Amino acid sequence: MGLIQREIEKAGIPTVGVSIIREYSEKVQPPRTVFVKWPFGHPLGEPGNARQQRTVVLEALKALYTISTPGEIITLPFRWRRHDYSAYVEPGPLVPRGGE
Amino acid sequence: MSITSRLKNRLIAKVITRYPGLAQRFITAYEPWESGEPIPWTPPRKPLKACKLALVTTSGVHHVSQTPFDMQDSEGDPSFRVIDGATIGEDYRITHDYYDHSDAEKDLNIVLPIDRLRELQQEGVIGQLAESHYSFMGHIDGRHIATLIGTTARQVADRLRRDGVDLVLLTPA
Secondary structure, rough: OOOHHHHHHHOOOEEEEEOOHHHHHHOOOEEEEEOOOOOOOOOOOOOOOOHHHHHHHHHHHHHHOOOOOOOOEEEEEOOOOOOOOHHHHOOOOOOOOOOO | OHHHHHHHHHHHOOOOHOOOHHHHHHHOOOOOOOOOOOOOOOOOOOOOHHOEEHHHHHOOOOEEEEEEOOOOOOOOOOOOOOEEEEOHOOOOOOOOOOOOOOOHOOOOOHHOOHHHHHHHHHOOOOEOOOEEEEEEOOOOOOHHHHHHHHHHHHHHHHHHHHHHOEEEEEEEE
């Protein structure tokens, strides 16, 4: 996935990827990554858990705007099946660094 | 690839999804390709609420009517499928022997979060959701890596630009 991500970024479109295998992301070095230590086949979480899926999507989008070092991997603090997403605070409006 | 090795791949996929600790030896056995080139970098230019966003996945999702990914080739299938965001929720199939997709068959959003993005668009958090999204099968190896980097990934990048996409979220399996 990281190889595809690099090609899209190279073509001039900013990208962020969700990773479930940190080792691969470290080797392939896509521009921006959020990592979850979750089972294969579940990058956005569990079936039917919309709040969990939304949280991962929002964290990925936040990383797209906040990561300033190419290749950075942000580890998300969510433990598999043991996290209460009701306390999650959603990011405010996301804007390019240095304003619009 | 023989039917036996396909069944073996599927069994391994089920076991390592259930017991992630066992996945480690498969992870260390597979050496992902390293380019050695600098990391490409394009900073976002517009606020999220003004951006058009598309999804690219390597989870092997495709429409029922589309040709499934080739699971016979042990080096994978570097081709891609164009996903129609408006209909994929009601009409999808997952062709991928290398992970257990029984949960993704119950809820597509755990690999392709199309409903979550549509909600965020309706709330005005993101400007627009692209009509077309792009799907690969991942697990590309050997000779197909060059095809992926040199041809198909580039074709998808060109399509995304033609679609006027500002940001891309990538999801694996």
